[in-house]
Amino acid sequence: MPIRLDQRDPGFDAAFAALLTTKREVSEDVDRIAAEIIDAVKQQGDRAVIDCTTRFDRFDLTPATLRISEAEIDAAVAACSPELLAALETARARIEAYHLRLKPADSWSVDALGVESGWRWSAIEAVGLYVPGGTASYPSSVLMNAVPAKVAGVGRLVMVAPTPRGATNPLVLAAARLAGIDEVYRIGGAQAVAALAYGTQTIAPVAKIVGPGNAYVAAAKRRVFGQVGIDMIAGPSEVLVLADRSANPDWIAADLLAQAEHDESAQSILVTNDAALAAAVEKAVAAQLATLPRAAIAGRSWADYGAILLVESLEGAVPLVDRLAPEHLEIMTAEPERLSGMIRNAGAIFLGGHTPEAIGDYVGGPNHVLPTARSARFSSGLGVADFMKRTSLLKCSPESLRALAPAATQLAEAEGLQAHGRSVTIRLNL
Amino acid sequence: MPIRLDQRDPGFDAAFAALLTTKREVSEDVDRIAAEIIDAVKQQGDRAVIDCTTRFDRFDLTPATLRISEAEIDAAVAACSPELLAALETARARIEAYHLRLKPADSWSVDALGVESGWRWSAIEAVGLYVPGGTASYPSSVLMNAVPAKVAGVGRLVMVAPTPRGATNPLVLAAARLAGIDEVYRIGGAQAVAALAYGTQTIAPVAKIVGPGNAYVAAAKRRVFGQVGIDMIAGPSEVLVLADRSANPDWIAADLLAQAEHDESAQSILVTNDAALAAAVEKAVAAQLATLPRAAIAGRSWADYGAILLVESLEGAVPLVDRLAPEHLEIMTAEPERLSGMIRNAGAIFLGGHTPEAIGDYVGGPNHVLPTARSARFSSGLGVADFMKRTSLLKCSPESLRALAPAATQLAEAEGLQAHGRSVTIRLNL
Incomplete structure (x- = not known):
């Protein structure tokens, strides 16, 4: 059962503080293994990457087959339905349109003393994009990482994606093609991160590595940081729905479960000032769970980390939301803009009853790579500037x-x- | 003696590659000690901070004296000469004017389908600024970190600065006052970083920690990352001067030594297409070293890490500069803008013979906190956006x-x- 907290209860503050510090990630100690793999790739290049792939992904590569050829990508695109390709293109075009607005501007001016100053943004020369294998291999994430890089003007965009037992995901390759990725390698894990950071005989090094991955990938990214740039280390996903009595409980339940189905460590929270809505949502979650293909995962997440907070007023709940600093915040009230303007800490805000978070995962336009684990207090979602750097100028x-x-x-x-x-x-x- | 490389020599490529990978930092293994200190501060709060201060900074504090009072800061300001305070204010105002231009804009628009989208920037609620003690305690760095934070709108800006044996630096406190810092604590090391990240009975926690520090501070910042945001981990400073025969060798020598005097690990590099200029600069460095108060440090840096690269043409040297990705790049040619426009990787560019890098350290306006150790390939100097975060909006x-x-x-x-x-x-x- 999810946690239920009522702001009028005397134990609320302590229970809320406990909710804030709930650890949802199993911290696997894989740092030593990641370090050994990185050293091997630094020393031996392709040889080490190929050995690791045999060992972890259970198939054999040669330097000539490390890269997924254009012909293979052609075949993958041909294997996708035209409807699905059109949906991908809708997503790509909308992400591109939003991110073009995010492109930062240069500046140059002369002050009263005659000092000229300004800055110039330039794209990072070469960027590596890690795409996980297996069930977390999402074409939408390929677009969300690659499109901003291309908008930034990155000249060489390299994708790595493990293909366990050699199986590729055609829609991921189609997304790579559509997004304009320049090179794709069928490798993953710490060995792929090391290959991108240090280069091998076959793979030229990049200057920055982005994209989510498992514990080995995260450990490897932390280790190669400095040699190359890295993006944030993403934690489990989360949503907070802020709703009053005007909201539809079935819609809220659907949104809480959409978050919960990602991962057993995902977190879905409802904050409302209406006890009847809270009860109706809890009932609707149970009903919808019954017919969900990923009910086992979503049910586990909801039971372990789900929470329903009953508050005295939604305005009064703003400081609580800011302390939780959710990755995704849905505001389902009659005047969502008013509450939205009061919130300081959230990765992305979805306004009103007709903006389910899932729209933002695919086709809204804003990026779905967002700060997790309360890091929206100090960081932002992925943007175009993450693929550029600013040089200051003075004369x-x-x-x-x-x-x-x-x-x-x-x-x-x-x-x-x-x-x-x-x-x-x-x-x-x- | 500095390294001398000539692009026409057959061994140039290998020697240049070696220059690229020169390690200038002693990596002290202080991680275990930093971890212990952080744990103690998390458990015991003020008590642990006070114990560490007795042990490392050799003076005794109480919870009541952790904070430097407004009266003490008043006294420090009164102890500074009016001329020096005016110079600080000149610097502050120029830094503020430049950084106001860097403040990012919000966006909101409606597309053809009627989807509303945009983003909103907001300041980080509370930021901690680490200021080193001893000789590296620079009032200019206080301004360079604090002014952008205030421009961003950070509501609570907290400074920590160790005061070994209790000795404060009046000009550092004057800079803190001038920059609008809200709280100052006389603590340093990993204990100060932990106090900022987790809070103590006396010090409320912050959401991000910026500023340079020694190996213990760097290790502590790495460890608290995630709990709070951190800025880059700064390495030793460096300058690259790109000059043709029109440049004045004495000026170049002065600039190379200004970099070298920072630290024995600093690096000064001259890249020129003129052998006569190269020889004249080397002679001028030796002559100027003789009368420099910090000759021991500057001489060591120049001998160990200094380099003179003779190239066939300055245009042809652009790829070499991009690979070195210097923190500071001075272009001393007749048409500096032309070469500047060709450079991709540099933290800051100083254009023409009348823009010594030292102007940028103090009063130019752009930030002097810049990417070191080749990280200008993928990162930027400190800016206003580093003290803000962007929330995406969708309706x-x-x-x-x-x-x-x-x-x-x-x-x-x-x-x-x-x-x-x-x-x-x-x-x-x-």
């Missing part, structure tokens, strides 16, 4: 240097950095 | 949900996520 004239020199040399002197001061004053005597 | 109407439903449900079905599909279709039947 002084002889006159503007002269104007800035006294302040600069005084501060340098105060910090005990005389060579700093000299690099300014040496230019003033001409 | 469908009944009609626009109906329009998007087929693509979303097909993709959900293809991914085996039937509850996702149901959360869409359940809304279509009313």
Whole structure:
């Protein structure tokens, strides 16, 4: 059964604090193994990648078959139904349209002293995208990671995806083609992360690695960070639905279960000021679970981590929502914008009864790679700037240097950095 | 003596590759100690922070004296010369003006289907700023970290700075006051990082920690990441000067030494197509070293990590610069903008002979917290967005949900996520 908390109960604060610190991730200690695999790939390149693939993915590769050929991708695209390809293209085009708006602008200006300054954004040269194998191999995630990279202007976008026993996922390959991925390799695990970070005889290294993966992949990403950039380390997914009595309990139940079916560690929370709605949602969840193909997973998640919070008012619940800092926040009230404007911490907000979170997973346009585990307090969903970097620019004239020199040399002197001061004053005597 | 490489030599490529992988940091294994300190602070709060301060900083605190009072800061400000305070204010105002331009904009729009989407940036609620003690305690770094946070709108900005044997740095406190820092604590090391991340009886926790520190601080930041956000882990500083025969060798030498005086691990590199300039710079470095207060440090850095690269043409050197991805790049040619436009990887570019890097350290306006150790290939200097996060927003109407439903449900079905599909279709039947 999910946790039930009532704000009027004396134990509410302690119970809410406990909810905040619930650990939903099993932290497997795989760091030593990941380190050994990375070392092997650094030393031996392709050979180590191929050995690991035999060992973990149970099939044999050669340097010539590491890469999935264009002909294989053609065949995968041909194996997908035209309707499904059209749906993928709808998703791609909508993600692209939204992310084009996110592209950051350059700046250049001259101030009153004549100092010119600004910045220039440029794309990261080469990016690797990790796509998990098995049941977590989602074509929608390929689009969500690859489309922003292409909008950013990344020149070389490399995908790695394990294919256990050699089985590829045609729709994942179709998504890669559609998104404009340049190279696809049938490898995974820490060995794929190491190959992307350090390069092998066959695979040129990249400068940044993004995308979700299992514990080995996460450990490997942490280890190669510095050598390359990495994105966030994603935890289990979560949704918080903020609803008043105007909301439809069946719709809320459907949304809570859509989150819960991802993973036994997923978390679905309802926050409402209406006890009757809370009861109706709980009943609807039980009813809908009965006919759900992934009922075992969703039922486990709901029982272990589901929560229903009854609050005195939704406005009063805003600080609670901010402390939970949910990855996904649905606001199902008559005036969702009003509450939305009061929320500080959420990865993505879905406004009103007709915006189920699942629309955002596929075709809404915003990215579905979002901060989990309360990290929306300090971080954002994946965006175009994650595939770019900003170089600051500064230019002084002889006159503007002269104007800035006294302040600069005084501060340098105060910090005990005389060579700093000299690099300014040496230019003033001409 | 610095390394000398000539692009026409047959061994150039191998020597350049070796230069790229030079390790300049001693990686001290302090992780275990940092972990113990963090655990103690999590368990005991103030008590552990006070014990660590006695042990490492050699002075005694109580919960009541952890915080540096406003009266103490008043006294520190009064102890600074008016000229120095005016220089600090010049720096603050220029940093603020530049960073106001960096403030990211919100977005909201409606597409052809009637789907409303956009995003909203909000400031991180509370941020901790680590300021090192001793010789690396720089008031300019206080401004460079605090001003962007205030521009972002951070409501609570907390500074921690160790004060070995109780000695404070008045100019650092004056910079804190000027930048609008809300609370200052006289603590440092892993214990200060833990106090910021988990809170103590006296110090409320923050959501993100920024600022440079020693190996213990870096290890602690890595360990608390996830609980809070952190900024980059900074390595030793570096400059690359790209110059042709039009450049003044004495100015270049002054700039190379300004970098070298930071730290024995700092790196100064000259890339030029003019052998005579290369020789003149080397001579000028030796001459200027003789009269430099920090000659021992700068001389060590120049001898161990300094490099002079003679190239056939500066345009041809652009790929080499991109591979080195310097933190600071000075372009001292007649037309610096032309070469600047060709460079992809650099943290900051200083254009022309009258823009010494030291101007950017203090009063240029752009941030001096920049990516080191080749990480400009994939990351940017500190900016306003580092103190904010972006929440994506999406709103469908009944009609626009109906329009998007087929693509979303097909993709959900293809991914085996039937509850996702149901959360869409359940809304279509009313």
